[in-house]
Amino acid sequence: MATTPTSVTPTAIDDRATSVLVRFTPASITTEQYDETIRRLEKSGDWPPAGLELHVAFEAGEKFRVSEIWNSQEQFDAFGKRLMPILEDVGIDPGAPEMLEIHNIIRR
DSSP: OOOEESSSSOSSGGGEEOOEEEEEOOSSOOHHHHHHHHHHHHHHTOSSOTTEEEEEEEEETTEEEEEEEESOHHHHHHHHHHHHHHHHHHTOOOOOOEEEEOSOOOOO
8 A cells, every 4th residue: 555644743653544556657757847847837826736745856767757646646636737738838748657656654
């Protein structure tokens, strides 16, 4: 079961809510396209969106990648409906994301 703390100090592993890790590896994207997408999201007032716990953008193996942790699949899906028109306008095809259930998150 995917889990993330629902309170500051959960009393047991069963006291956690489902979280998901989403990983994108678009076939073609530039840092300029990514930065423009973030600018538009910030300008719209929809960044960071509700439910997004962590967003990481990086290059690995000459590919630009984005990984995110979401509180729920539903929050990810709701944001995706608002994000996709921006990505299309900027010229980014995010491809199909890899969706993984999170077993545990440990924060410092």
